[in-house]
Structure formats: C-alpha cells, structure tokens
Amino acid sequence: MSLYEASFRVKHECPYREISERYPDLTIREWYLSECQVLEITSSEAPTDDLLEEIDGLGTILHRSVDESGLHVVTQSCLCSLEESIIDRxxxxxxxxxxxxxxxxxxxxxxxxxxxxxxxxxxxRDLEDDRHVDVLAKTAIAEQQIPHSMLAPVDQLFEGLTDRQLAALQLALESGYYEQPRQTSLRELAGRTAVARSTYEEHLRKAENKLLTNAGTFLRLVTATSNDPLRVDRSGTAEQHAD
Incomplete structure (x- = not known):
C-alpha cells in the first residue's frame, strides 16, 4: 500500500502570511502545541524598527538575537480555537x-x-473553493522513507490527558510498572500517592487509553507498508516473527 505526500502553498487572510508578504526576506515557521502557538522567525537581513514592532505584537518573546547571520526570534502566544481552520480540513x-x-x-x-x-x-479541491492554492508536489512514497521521529508531534500524542492522568502515567513508567517482569504493583504505586488505589488505577487506565487512541493514526502510518511482524500461516494461526 502506498502513501501519498502533498506539498502546497496557499494564500488567504492570515497575519503571519501578510507579514511575510511585507518583508520578503522573512521566514516564519509555525507550530501548534497543546495550549499555545510557537513561531520561529528568521531573516538574513537586519530587521527594521517597524518589523521589530510587529514581531513584538505577535506574542511573548522567548528569544531574540540579531547578529551577522541576521534575525532570529522565537515567540509564544495563546492558541486560538482551531475550529474551521485549515488543520481541521x-x-x-x-x-x-x-x-x-x-x-x-x-x-x-x-x-x-x-x-x-x-x-x-x-x-x-476543497481548499481551492475559498483560497488560492498552488500545488508544489504530490508523490507516492514508501513508508520507510518517512522519518518516524517527525510523524507525531508530542502534544498530539498526549492530547486530552489531564494533569492527574499524566502524573499517574509518569509514576508508573518511572517505577518500572511497564517493565517485564513488572517492578511494582498498582497497590504500591497508589501507596505513593494521596489517592485511593481505585482512583489511581482509574487515572492510569484512562491515560493509557487516551495515549493509545492518539497514537493510533501514527501507528497506522508507520506500519502501512512495513513487512508484517505477525504472519498468518496456512492454518490461519498468527505466527510472530522472531525479534
């Protein structure tokens, strides 16, 4: 089974795109995290006062440097709702x-x-209905060509987990609960917290369920064209390949 990679560029109303249009030497890289938006802004040219003022209005400045290599700024801002965003599409x-x-x-x-x-x-086709779209490349790719480390942003893997669920998961992991053989039990883990065993177990199971659900899309992508680690023999029995 082949996967398909599409690279394209679009034009529509967006403050970052508009800034890049006014300052052609500027490059803005945008990441969506769970609760914030991070921008990396670079330029090989020395910035003008007007540009620096615009950048100051984009959010909290985490880093700013101007040297012989040019401008480098990292900003963070509150993440607005992504409803009706291109990412949702x-x-x-x-x-x-x-x-x-x-x-x-x-x-x-x-x-x-x-x-x-x-x-x-x-x-x-859907994007072309309300914005200018320029397709740069659209190619079939093999799964092994994809760097797995780039498939799953960390915030997407842990999306939906509460602080208590994350804490329960971290405690279990650091205490050897997922090692073989296990180095601890649910009773012992709960005893290291301020909650009852049933409550701790509920936090842990919900964390596991959400984490695996979030990872499902990326798991499907990673295994899309790989050799089957489970082989079905003629009798219909699944045979696991040796590691």
Whole structure:
C-alpha cells in the first residue's frame, strides 16, 4: 500500500502570511502545541524598527538575537480555537499534517501525508473553493522513507490527558510498572500517592487509553507498508516473527 505526500502553498487572510508578504526576506515557521502557538522567525537581513514592532505584537518573546547571520526570534502566544481552520480540513480528509507551517513571501506552505491519493486530491479541491492554492508536489512514497521521529508531534500524542492522568502515567513508567517482569504493583504505586488505589488505577487506565487512541493514526502510518511482524500461516494461526 502506498502513501501519498502533498506539498502546497496557499494564500488567504492570515497575519503571519501578510507579514511575510511585507518583508520578503522573512521566514516564519509555525507550530501548534497543546495550549499555545510557537513561531520561529528568521531573516538574513537586519530587521527594521517597524518589523521589530510587529514581531513584538505577535506574542511573548522567548528569544531574540540579531547578529551577522541576521534575525532570529522565537515567540509564544495563546492558541486560538482551531475550529474551521485549515488543520481541521486536513483531518476531515484523513490527511496527516506535517508541521511546521512555513510562511514566506506571502504564501503559507503545508505538507500532508495521505493514506489514499483520492483523499489528497479531494483535500486540494476543497481548499481551492475559498483560497488560492498552488500545488508544489504530490508523490507516492514508501513508508520507510518517512522519518518516524517527525510523524507525531508530542502534544498530539498526549492530547486530552489531564494533569492527574499524566502524573499517574509518569509514576508508573518511572517505577518500572511497564517493565517485564513488572517492578511494582498498582497497590504500591497508589501507596505513593494521596489517592485511593481505585482512583489511581482509574487515572492510569484512562491515560493509557487516551495515549493509545492518539497514537493510533501514527501507528497506522508507520506500519502501512512495513513487512508484517505477525504472519498468518496456512492454518490461519498468527505466527510472530522472531525479534
């Protein structure tokens, strides 16, 4: 089974795109995290006062430097609702967004991976209804060509987990609960917290369920074209390959 990668750029109303249009030497890389938005802003040219003022209005400055290599700024801001966003459209068409979004010279650049070429085509047709879309590349790719470390942003893996669920998961992991053989029990783990065993177990099971659910899309992508680690013999019995 082939996967499909589509790279394209779009134009529509967006403050970051508009800034990149006014300052052609500027490149803005945009990441969506669980509760915030991070921008990396670079330019090989020395910034003007007007540009620095605009950057100051984008959010909290985490880093700023201007030297012989040019401008480098990292900002963080509150994450506005992504409802009706282009990212939501990717998900509607079963396309996996590959961050970051890159804003340069008045264009927003995106890359997505689809499990079916038809999904990629349908996504692009939908985007063309209300914005200018320029397709840069659309190619079939093999799973092993994809760097697995880039598939799953950490915030997406842990999306929906509460602080208590994360704490329960971290305690279990650091205490050897998931080792073989296990180094601790649920009773012992709960005894190290201020909650009852049943409450701790509820937090842990919900954390495990959410984590595996979030990882499902990325697991499907990683295994899409790999050799089957479980082979079914002629009798219909699944045979596991040796490690």
């Amino acid at each position: 990717f998900e509607e068409y079963n396309c996996l967004y590959q961050p970051p979004t890159i804003h340069r010279q008045g264009w927003e650049h995106y890359t997505v991976i689809a499990f079916d070429e038809g999904d990629a085509r349908a996504l692009l």
